[in-house]
Amino acid sequence: MLALRLARGSHPLVLLRRLCVAAAAAGTGFLLLSTVGHAAGHPAAADESLVRLLWCAAPLAATAQFAVSTARTDPAARPQRGMTAAGLGPLRLTLLATASTALTCLLGALLALVVFFRLRGDLGGSTGPSFGIGAGQLGAGHPLPLAGALMLLALVPLTAAVATAVSLRPRDEAGSPDAEPLPRTAPPSGLPWGIAVAAAGLAIEAYAGPAAASHDGLLPLPGRLVGSPPGVLGGWALSVAGLVLAGAGLVHLCGRLLCAGRPGALRLLSGRVLQEESHRLGRPLGVLCAVAAAGYAAAKFYDASPARPFGPLTAIGAAVVLACVTASALTAAVESRAARAHTTAALRRLGASASVLRRAAALRVLSLVVVMAPLTWTVAEMATLPLTR
Known part of the structure; x- marks a missing residue:
């Protein structure tokens, strides 16, 4: 709840960055779901479906990097005066940033799921090509393993959240990249x-x-x-x-x-x-x-x-x-x-x-x-x- 309240009261530029992260998560999630659809529609081409899944590693890593960079610049994730007295120390701020990143990417993943089902024709309407993507490329007309698709889709918020937690974990003040005492001019x-x-x-x-x-x-x-x-x-x-x-x-x-x-x-x-x-x-x-x-x-x-x-x-x-x-x-x-x-x-x-x-x-x-x-x-x-x- 605290992460949602902070997101609602954030600066418009911060909200724009989070929306961009959600859009990136939606694109990556759609690519992951398309591999499941391809596997469902082409069971004899398992090798090609695996290749499509492996190529999704690049957008997944890029989305996680963008989510981490956005979390690092979020004012809510930085120690402010009085936060420690309120119980928001470095560890809780890291958890808060991780939760915000997970929620943002989860929003994008849900959007990808809706678009994927819409293009497959599972939500009704036409199943013709949309934006050059044919329904056959997404396995339309073939049963979709929903549990496997949801587990694969969960990789997007999970990867971004883990990367954020690792990147923003509390460190010693001397070794922190935001530490003030000594400039980091060593090559x-x-x-x-x-x-x-x-x-x-x-x-x-x-x-x-x-x-x-x-x-x-x-x-x-x-x-x-x-x-x-x-x-x-x-x-x-x-x-x-x-x-x-x-x-x-x-x-x-x-x-x-x-x-x-x-x-x-x-x-x-x-x-x-x-x-x-x-x-x-x-x-x-x-x-x-x-x-x-x-x-x-x-x-x-x-x-x-x-x-x-x-x-x-x-x-x-x-x-x-x-x-x-x-x-x-x-x-x-x-x-x-x-x-x-x-x-x-x-x-x-x-x-x-x-x-x-x-x-x-x-x-x-x-x-x-x-x-x-x-x-x-x-x-x-x-x-x-x-x-x-």
Whole structure:
């Protein structure tokens, strides 16, 4: 009840973020239900149904990440003055944030269930194609294992709630990312590991590339993944994981480059902020770069193979993943700005104008784009090269 009351009295921007989380949960839940419908309508194609279910892991993980980032920026989940006296310590605040995330994702899951039944024709009305999704793709006319569908649908709020509880669990004050005493300017340790993992993935893809050529020279995507060389998929996954691991190190490197030489006040301010916020911004930006690289590779495969059309379910999954990782990166930027509120106020008191702060923010964004965009494009091109030769 407390979670519902706090949600009702939240700021409109906070409510908008929660609605976006519910929409992402609805999209992911619909994809999970579509795998059950496909299995019910095509009992002889169990392998293809399993592949569809495995591909749902990407939007499920993206939805959980977005839910966690939204919970982290929720004012109700932050310790406020007087909350401890009222019995809302760090542990209860974590439980409250977990309950709010679970309720939000449950709302989206219920919406997905209604839409799924409506498109199947179980709620009456026409069973013709809607938004390009035919009723036959959802197993219309075949009995649906309702218990299994509900259990699979419960993965969405359960995964998001567990991820929120783990991410927001109470920590020591010195090790908390929101702790004030010491700025976290030490270089992250993930950059060399990320480079090594990405290089290993590209090497595996190059080795397994000739095997992929026997499958029409392309990597089969959702619905046609059965029989693909596992080395190609494993190499692609390692390449993407390398970008995620290197995210924080790349952000810190951008800050180091801005501070190199004899920087002026603007470069020094921008570089120090990037170094300090690299732990907070690195992972969401790394995930965004990884998804961009994977999306570029997938688009290239689809363009080169007209026989594999970009279906509506694949479009829903891609939209959910891209929207979630983009929103997570923007939310991390908002969280970073809120964490620097005291520093920004101190700079304003010292005479820094608003235009200087805006130029510093623009310089930070520009440096991140200059470093990360070419790297993402290079990894995507190298990942697709062995599969299209």
